Every structure is written in C-alpha cells, then in structure tokens.
Amino acid sequence: MSRETVVNFILAALLLAVPLLANAVGQPFYITLATRIAILALAATGLNLALGLGGLVSFGHAAFFGIGGYAAGILATHGFSGEPLVFGLSGTNQMLVIWIVAAVTAGLAGLAIGAISLRTSGVYFIMITLAFAQMVYYFAVSWPAYGGEDGLSILVRNQFPGVSTMRPLSFFLICYVVLLAAIGLFALIRASRFGSALQAARQNPVRVATVGIRPFRIRLTAFAISAMMTALAGALFADLNRFVSPSMLSWHMSGELIVLIILGGTGRLFGPLAGAALYVIIEYALGGITERWQFFLGLILLGVVLFARGGLLGFIAGKARHG
Amino acid sequence: MTFALALEQLLNGLQLGVMLFLMAAGLTLIFGVMGLINLAHGSLYMVGAFACATVAAWTGSFWLGLFASLACAAAAGAIVELLVIRRLYDRDHLDQVLATFALILIFSEGTRWMFGSFPLYLDIPPLLQGAVPLPGGTQYPLYRLAIIAAGALVAFALYLLISRTRLGIRIRAGESDREMIGALGVDIRTLYTVVFALGAALAGFAGAMVGALQSVQVGMGEPVLILAFVVIVIGGIGSIKGALLGALLVGVVDTMGRFLLPKLFVLFVPPSQAGMIGGALASMLIYIVMALILAVKPRGLFPPAHA
Amino acid sequence: MKNLLSAATLALAVGASGLAVAEPVKIGMITTLSGGGAGLGVDTRDGFMLAIKQSGNKDIEVITEDDGQKPELAVQIADKMIQSDQVDILTGIVWSNLLMAVAPSAVAQGKFYVSTNAAPAALAGANCNPLYFNAAYQNDNLHEAMGEYANKDYKKLFIMAPNYPAGKDSLTGFKRYFKGELAAEVYTQVGQTDYAAEIAQIRASGADGVFAFLPGGMGIAFMKQYAQSGVNIPIMGPGFSFSQDVLPAIGDAALGVKASGQWVKDLDNEANKKFVADFQKEYNRLPSLYAVQAYDAAQLILSAAANADVKDTEAFRAELLKADIKSPRGNFKFNTNQHPIQDIYVTEVTKEGDVLTNKTVEKIFTDHGDAYAKDCKM
Secondary structure, X not given: OOHHHHHHHHHHHHHHHHHHHHHHOXXXXXXXXXXHHHHHHHHHHHHHHHHHHOOOOOOOOHHHHHHHHHHHHHHHHHHHHOOEOOOOOEOOOEHHHHHHHHHHHHHHHHHHHHHHHOOOOHHHHHHHHHHHHHHHHHHHHHOHHHOHHHOEEOOOXXXXXXXXXXXXXXXXXXXXXXXXXXXXXXXXXXXXXXXXXXXXXXXOHHHHHHOOOOHHHXXXXXXXXXXXXXXHHHHHHHHHHOEEOHHHHOHHHHHHHHHHHHHHOOOOOOHHHHHHHHHHHHHHHHHHHOOOHXXXXXXXXXXXXXXXXXXXXXXXXXXXXXX | OOHXXXXXXXXXXXXXXXXXXXXXHHHHHHHHHHOOOOOOHHHHHHHHHHHHHHHHHHHOOHHHHHHHXXXXXXXXXXXXXXXXXHHHOOXXXXXXXXXXXXXXXXXXXXXXXXXXXXXXXOOOOHHHOOEEEOOOOOEEEHHHHXXXXXXXXXXXXXXXXXXXXXXXXXXXXXXHOHHHHHHOOOOHHHHHHHHHHHHHHHHHHHHHHHHOOOOEOOOOHHHHHHHHHHHHHHHOOOOHHHHHHHHHHHHHHHHHHHHHHHHHHHOOOOHHHHHHHHHHHHHHHHHHHHHHHHHHOOOOOOOOOOO | OHHHHHHHHHHHHHHHHHOHHHOOEEEEEEEOOOXXXXXXXXXXXXXXXXXXXXXXXXXXXXXXXXXOOOHHHHHHHHHHHHHOOOOOEEEOOOOHHHHHHHHHHHHHOOOEEEEOOOOOHHXXXXXXXXXXXXXXXOOOHHHHHHHHXXXXXXXXXXXXXXXXXXXXXXXXXXXXXXXXXXEEEEEEOOOOOOOHHHHHHHHHHOOOEEEEOOOOHHHHHHHHHHHHOOOOOOEEEEHHHHOOOOHHHHHHHHOOOEEEEOOOOOOOOHHHHHHXXXXXXXXXXXXXXXXXXXXXXXXXXXXXXXXXXXXXXXHHHHHHHHOOOOEOOEOEEEOOOOOEEEEEEEEEEEEEOOEEEEEEEEEEEEEEOOOOHHHOOO
C-alpha cells in the first residue's frame, strides 16, 4: 500500500467515525457537519473528473450543483402539494427518483454547455463556463415560480426506501455511501481506457489526435459525467439544508468547489474529501472565534497555494504519481 | 420611443462601457504580459474608491481623493505583486484562481476592518455637478460625460504608452516572448511589478470615478470584476483594442437590453410580467452574447496574433 | 427502563416549571456581520444587545454568529445553534432569502423564531406558524403606506423595485393602496449599481412622481445618480431606502425625500427618547429602523421570559403575544398571524446640523395590520 492509500483509508474511516461518535455522545451537530463535508466532497469529486483528470478548469460547476438542488426542490414541492409538474407528471419525494432526474437534467445541461464551451480552451474555457453559470443564476434569481432570490423550502426531507432520512445519522450514511460510490467510479474511470485517453488529452492533445482519438468527444463525455456527479451532490445538499436558493448557483460556489479540490490536491482520488473536510472545519472553527473569519480564511488559503503545493494530500502523502 | 431617449440610453451604454474598459484594460494587460488571471482586480477597484472617499472626506477635495485613489491602488498593487503575485507566474491558472480568490477575501474583510461596516460618502466635485442639455431637448449628467471623456483620454494615453514609449516596447515584447526580453537584459521582475501597479492604478481610478456615482462599500468590486472578465474574453485576452471594443459592446448591449427587452415583451404579455421576464432576460443578455461570440470565435473578437 | 426514563423526564419537567422565572433563556442570533450588507446586521445586533444590557437580566444568554449573507451558511449556523448550543430562540436574520432558509425548519424543530426584520409574505398568510413571530412589520406595510400617501398628490407614478420576491411584495403592496395611474412598473436587477437606463425612462415617462424600493447600496447609487440627472420628479420610497444606515452615504441628494416608517427618530414618546439617547450614548451613532426592530424583538423576549419558562412553549408563546413592552414606536401589538399591528408614518429626510436624518410628516395609518392575516389559521 502506498502512503497515499493509507492516508485515503484513514480519511474515509475518520469521516465515518466522527458522526458515529457524535451520535453516541448526543452531539448531532457534528453529524450535520460531517454530512456537509461528504456532500461538498461529492460535488468536488464530480468537478475533479473534469478538472483534475481532464484539465478542464470549469468555473461554472455551481450551475450543475444548483440544477441538482433545484431538481430536488421542485420535485419535492410538487410531491408535497400534489400539483402536477409538466405534461401531467407529478412531483415526488423519493430520493432515488430525484437523483435520477437531477443527474439526467444536469447531464443534458452539461452536454449542451460542454459542446459550446469545449470549442474554447484555457482562460476562455474558464470564463465561458462562468458565463453559462451566470445565465442559470440570473434565470433562477428572476424566475418567480420557484421562489426567485428567496429560494425554495423543502418542508420534509425526501424519502429513501427503508431508511428514516430525518435522523441525521441515517442521512449521513446515505451521503457517505454515495460519496464512496462516486470516488469508486472516479477510480474506475481513471484506470479505464477512457480515463487514460482523457488524461492524455490533457497532457498532449496533439498526440492523442494523431492516434485517432477525438479529444472533443472524450472531454465532452467527461464534462457531462462530471456535471451529473455534481448535480447529485446538489440534490443531497438541498435535502441537507431542506432549502435551495440561487446562491447555490453563484460564482462564489463555483470558486469554492475549485478551492476544495486545490486544497485537497488536484486530480487525487481523495483530494476533494480532504479539501472539503479542511475547508468546512476551518470555516466552522474560525466562524466560532471571530467575525473576521473570512480574512483569516483568505490568509490560510493563500498559505496553502504558496507554500503547500499539491494541497493537503500532497503535503501529507508526497508528490502525486501521475501528471 | 423618442430620439432623445435613445440618445440618452446610448450615452449611458457608452459610459458603462468606458468604465468597464478601465477595469478590463488592466486585467488584459496583466494577462497579456504575465499570463496571470487576477480575480482580485475588483478589490483594487474597491481600494481606489475607499481611498478617494477617505481623502475627499479629510481634505474636502474630490481631486485630491482621485489622486489618492491612483496612488493607493498602485501601491496596493505593487505590494501584492511583490508579496504574492510574483510567486504565481509560473503556476497554472488553477493556483492563480485560488490565490487571487483568497486575496479577495483578505481585501474585503481587511477593508471592513479598517473602515467599518457602513457605506462611505463620496460626492461628485462641484465642477462636474448637474446636467447639461442634449440635442432633442433632454438633459444629461455632466459627470457621466466627464467619465466618458476621462475613459477616452486613458484609452489614448494607453495607446501612446504602448506604441511610443520604452516601457510600451517592453510590454509588447513581454506579451510575445517572455524568455526573449529576459535575454535582452530587461529586468523582468521590475517590469512585471510596474505593469501590475499600472493595471491596479487603472482599476483604482475606475473605482474612484464610479464611487462618486454609486455606493462606496465592501464587495463593490465583484460585479464589475465579472463584467470586466466578460469584456476581455469577448475582446480577446491580452488585446487592449479588444478590451476597448468589448467594453463598449458590453456596455451598450447591457444598457439597451435593460431598456428595450421589457418594452419588447409588453407586446406579448401583461406589463408587470413583461417587466419581470424582460428584466430576467436582460440580466442574462451579456452572458448570452458572450457565449455566442465564443461559440463562433473561440478566442474572442481580436485574439493577439502570437498566443 | 422506559418508565424510569419518563419518570426522570417528568421530574425534570416539574423541577423546571417550579423555577419558571429563573430558567435561563438561550438566544441564537444569526445576522450579517461581514460583506456589503454588514451595516444592517451590525445595527440589528447592537439594537438587540442594548435591550438585553439594559434589562440587566443575567439569565439571558445570546450567541451571535455571522451568516455572511449566505443562505447555506445561515442554515449551517442554525443547525449548530439548535443541535449543539441548544438555543431556545433564534433571531437576527436581515434578509428574506436567508430567513426562508432558516425559519421554517427552525420552527418545525420546535424553536421560536422572532424576526427582527425580514418579513416575507410567504410566512404571514397560510404558512404562518405559532412559533414564528415578526417584531418588525410585514414586508408590504411600508409600501402600502406610501401607496396611500401618494393618492393625495400624485396622479401618475413610475414605480420600481429589484426583481426578487421582496421587490414584488413591495410593488404589490404599493398598488394595493395607490389608486392613480402607473406610468411604468420596472424591475431592476438585484445588486444593480447603475441606474442610468432607468433614470432615462423616468425622464421620458411623463410621471409626476417616482416610487422606488431600493434597499442598501442600490438606493445609495440610485439617489446619487438621480440627483445628477437633471430630472426633478419627486422621489418617494419605503423607510429602508432612506434609513439611518444609508443616509450619510447618500448625502444631501436625499434631502426632502418622503418615505414611510413604523418608527421615526423624533416620535414623541418616552420610550423613544430614552432609546435614541441610550443608543447614541452606547454606540456613538444614530439608530436605524433595523436597530429599533431588534431592540423591540429583544424587549419582547425579555418580557415573555420574565413571566414564563421558555421550555413551556404554550405559555411562552402566550406571553410573547401579549407584547407587553414599551416600544419606541409607540403602539405595538400582535395580529392573529403574529405580525405587528402598529402605526405607520410618512417621513421626510432633513438635516440636523450636519447630520442627515428623518423627521415625521404625518401619521398615515393607525393600528395597521397586513393583508395576509386573514389567510392565517392558527
């Protein structure tokens, strides 16, 4: 086992242990905090697929995060009120259905946005993805049907077969399992031929093209899968907060997702989890100490970029094996 | 719709465009020469506005404030460049995004720490108060005309600086070949600091000019920052000419969209709904325009020849 | 085992009710203390803490945290305060979008929420809740007052608000009372800083007055630009647009503007004189609407805590409903939907020495409630 594998294993175990312990001693808030970490890590794992493996720096993944959130919010609202949604279809409060709708919607949005954005590269790509996210953001802010800027409350957390989702620990376990599944999928993709082609397209697009692979298709597929994963996280995030609002779609959110990945270690399997854990803990701890917490958060982030290259995992587990 | 109203809105678009150009010119210069994405550019805009408001309140003179905004923003830019930015030139865009994102947090909370939580007062200088008559029988604020003039002047000065001066030659050399100018014996480190401070001063100048028209408060730079990025991406990153045309395009499209789209929708739906739908579409409009332009020209309207 | 537990709980409950008055009350204040909207949160916190400090009540504990004006963060803090700090009452949120994220789920978990400002229509009507109190107003109120006032002098108005729910509530409330003609109804972008395009439309609209709801930085920008435009059509708006927190930044451009408020600094009652003097003494600035609202929210909680145990939800709620306080606003009581019934005034921006502030012009509504109370079934 490499050092990184050990660290990964410890991270996964810690994330599970803390809520169990918190549950045992009757401190449910730490379960909520761990759930938040798991969900943000899931969103960032999605982005990591595009950004870490494919080198596609999307500054607009908040769009997919928000689409997932709104899918959950809108379906749950209609499920609760009984009003039909569109074409006589009704809403639902079943998480499994919501997840599928969220992922498919975001996947389609990802295909559309990706198809246009992937014509560009570098800074242009960063900015065009931002532009698309801003469009979705302003649409959500000014569209009155689902709360506009005020957002949408989900009165009762959605259901999962055989589990009481209102119990913090149960809901955490759902998110935890989904996160591990997503990390597993990330590992599979990275090791697959598709994943190799994706990484090769990042490192040397010309060579990939000469062996007959079209980088555009590979990147587009990766971008869409990445969007779906992030949307799934968005749906869970909506259920965690029992609330969705346009701020899930804001450019700050896109920025935060990137921050999580870099904090943890770009392109690494458990980088997003390490980053999310570090970020949430810093935010929580500083927020309790001083109202100037954003100032110190800024200093810490700056310190990480300047002095701890490769993020937290790079710092603990040494240089990454791959590019 | 009358001719006077259309003319007034066109001037408004022009003024917004000119202001965006001041921001975008610095951004695009910094990217063109150093290859750096600077998200904290909006913070320098804020620094300019706060410096101007503070000095104007002390001395009673807007003009001293304006001078202070240039000096403070340039100084802040130079310090940030020496302490932080300098270490980021050979990093990828990702690290630059994170580091300058962190700088936004530090600048915003730092400013609030120093100046408190309430917006500051900054008024237009007496010389530029009031409105002047326009053809068509309407009136237009003198100060907005002054902004347009100042922007045009800065654009011209930048053109001269880059095409006629030694510094300009080095900047152009830096844009086309970074290793080359080092080999030519130019002190790159100083050049970079100077360029960064120049960009910062332009942003600070814009912040001070606009601060007199708006609210001088923490976070004021962020909406402008995003618009400035839209501008340089449309124009072609690294191109001053592109930044100018992109800025005017964004300014006019945004203003005209907000003005015309609700009127357009009145033809189809009741007025209060038209206002909402038109307003919603208007706020998305420049991003739609940007996506369309990039879909057709992936490197903007005026991509610099080399990159 | 189960019996033993419930016996223990019973014993605890008995013990608690026996000590009703001395039972400590834990209050969680979530408000905006960083970023562009921090001024409102700072006034909210300071107004609230002034009442707590004056009461000298050592059994009240207030935990304050900054929400950064982000709904997600507000939710996280609320979770922490409820689950970890075990607060009894939440309060302090400034913005309706943050309130909508926090309040419904807080009351669903059996906690009181006493709003110091945000008052969306969504929580005043059919979705009202026994544990949700609003100590400020209902969103539409101040706009309704201006609508009523405008009937006197204006025939054709240009009305304008940001394109978000509170903005729509605003224009809806205004139109509910204004009987004249509308020259145009314009929705601007949230956070918009340049109003040149709208000012040009005002100039061309042929309106004889403008009603604008633009809180915070938006209002500052609009007023400064309007003053330069050469347009002389009179402006009016709800109190938030011309509250004490933004007036210094607008400057003389605000002079003479008519606005509405359920509180004015010069209201002639003892409680108000004392409040204004104490606030100035404590914080060295004039209080804003937000400070008064928070001050009253704290007074309401203090008055209820003096007579009931906060753990006894029914009793505590009944005490809150009595609204047994001396509000700087004068008359104050709760409606059936637990939103205020109060007087509303029209004010004018004026100068006292070098300081811009509002003075009372007339009382426009007496004992005014809101339009949603009839839908609230509690």
